[in-house]
Amino acid sequence: MKNRDGIIERGGSLVVMAALVAxxxxxxxxxxxxxxxxxxxxxxxxxxxxxxxxxxxxxxxARAQVAIERVKGEGGPRVSANLFVGLAPKAGDxxxxxxxxxxxAGESCTLRDxxxxxxxxxxxxxxxxxxxxxxLYTFGKLENYGDAARLNRDVKASEVALARGETWLTVRRAxxxxxxxxxxxxxxxxxxxxxxxxxxxxxxxxxxxxxxMRQLYALESxxxxxxxxxxxxxxxxxxxxxxxxxxxxxxxxxxxxLADSGIKPVALPDGExxxxxxxxxxxxxxxxxxxxxxxxxxxxxxxxxxxxxxNLYAGLIAGATYTPGRDRLNNPYINQPLNQxxxxxxxxxxxxxxxxxxxxxxxxxxxxxxxxVAKAKLARQGIPFQVAEAYHxxxxxxxxxxxxxxxxxxxxxxxxxxxxxYQAGLAEGGDLADAVKAxxxxxxxxxxxxxxxxxxxxxxxxxxxxYPQ
Numbered sequence: 001m002k003n004r005d006g007i008i009e010r011g012g013s014l015v016v017m018a019a020l021v022a023x024x025x026x027x028x029x030x031x032x033x034x035x036x037x038x039x040x041x042x043x044x045x046x047x048x049x050x051x052x053x054x055x056x057x058x059x060x061x062a063r064a065q066v067a068i069e070r071v072k073g074e075g076g077p078r079v080s081a082n083l084f085v086g087l088a089p090k091a092g093d094x095x096x097x098x099x100x101x102x103x104x105a106g107e108s109c110t111l112r113d114x115x116x117x118x119x120x121x122x123x124x125x126x127x128x129x130x131x132x133x134x135x136l137y138t139f140g141k142l143e144n145y146g147d148a149a150r151l152n153r154d155v156k157a158s159e160v161a162l163a164r165g166e167t168w169l170t171v172r173r174a175x176x177x178x179x180x181x182x183x184x185x186x187x188x189x190x191x192x193x194x195x196x197x198x199x200x201x202x203x204x205x206x207x208x209x210x211x212x213m214r215q216l217y218a219l220e221s222x223x224x225x226x227x228x229x230x231x232x233x234x235x236x237x238x239x240x241x242x243x244x245x246x247x248x249x250x251x252x253x254x255x256x257x258l259a260d261s262g263i264k265p266v267a268l269p270d271g272e273x274x275x276x277x278x279x280x281x282x283x284x285x286x287x288x289x290x291x292x293x294x295x296x297x298x299x300x301x302x303x304x305x306x307x308x309x310x311n312l313y314a315g316l317i318a319g320a321t322y323t324p325g326r327d328r329l330n331n332p333y334i335n336q337p338l339n340q341x342x343x344x345x346x347x348x349x350x351x352x353x354x355x356x357x358x359x360x361x362x363x364x365x366x367x368x369x370x371x372x373v374a375k376a377k378l379a380r381q382g383i384p385f386q387v388a389e390a391y392h393x394x395x396x397x398x399x400x401x402x403x404x405x406x407x408x409x410x411x412x413x414x415x416x417x418x419x420x421x422y423q424a425g426l427a428e429g430g431d432l433a434d435a436v437k438a439x440x441x442x443x444x445x446x447x448x449x450x451x452x453x454x455x456x457x458x459x460x461x462x463x464x465x466x467y468p469q
Contacts, residue, residue: 050249127321144303215429290376
């Protein structure tokens, strides 16, 4: 049975972890190769500074900050300007049929009615209109959209913590996976040296007819299996160290050494499963995400509902047009739109009202809120189970390590005594092959179980939020 976090398969076979395969999907620019062997803590720190997945989440936080600034901008002054040039009909003489803009006393004057005639040609007309508007009160739109944007930024910040947790866990998969593979390879090499010496002696005895050939064949079969496991252990060892180089930002062709001489069980956190679950509910990033997400969606729903109300504003509206060949009139009852200037302070209410779209927007926001509430509920229910699963798995593997520690000592003694019995003529080649196989499988299972246990403890730390967020 294969374990997703381990390298060593039950029965002595070795497999490549899925996590290390995933590391090949991204590249990290190297910032230098450590001069001395690195510890797990140093490797973790390097990875947290170079993993592009963390930088991607930080970029999302920056984008969320931009949304906050956009809402602030909506509450600031708005300036609109339009400068234009066009053609307008010329208009000579005055407004009266007598050709003047004034009516002499005692005379009866008639206003001209040739405004739609173009007999005097065209002239170039230019103008500028400007408005400066400052929102005064939006009935909750800006406040709710602003709060939703700020809470969304906090959600994105929690996603940075989640990305750091993935990096933290990935470093441990690679680091401990390499140590497990290296320890397995070194153990297999030591066994193979002993078996090779015995095999050479047995081959000579078989050729001399002193031992049956079947004993030699039995031992040769065991040696072939041993060589297969050894080749696989060497390849996984290389893949694991290359995966570690990738995640910490070291060139893949560089020489990287680890400070640990071998894989060892790490300490299990103190506390019972109930205490750890309470700790997880208090410090997991997902819980902050759930709370901030719900609050953000509530503000978003309120903002959508407030769109049914107008915006109160104050501002200044001004404009000017100029057309050569047309007189400017100062008469309060007659407007000359092609040759005038004006400016006026204003206070008003502005609506953008579409009932159908508004109802759809509110319904969509409420549906999103329901989805966020459901996710928050799922997190509260699921996190204690994640803690319990990792906790019980770690405790079970810790007990397996104790049992395998005793078993590997016994199988080692079995193998050594069988070698001695064979030399004394008290054991056959098949007995020796069985002893070597049993020792190999138990030793490999021991290293695999330590790796599985360490990863269970690491997953427990992730489940409780006890990692550098």
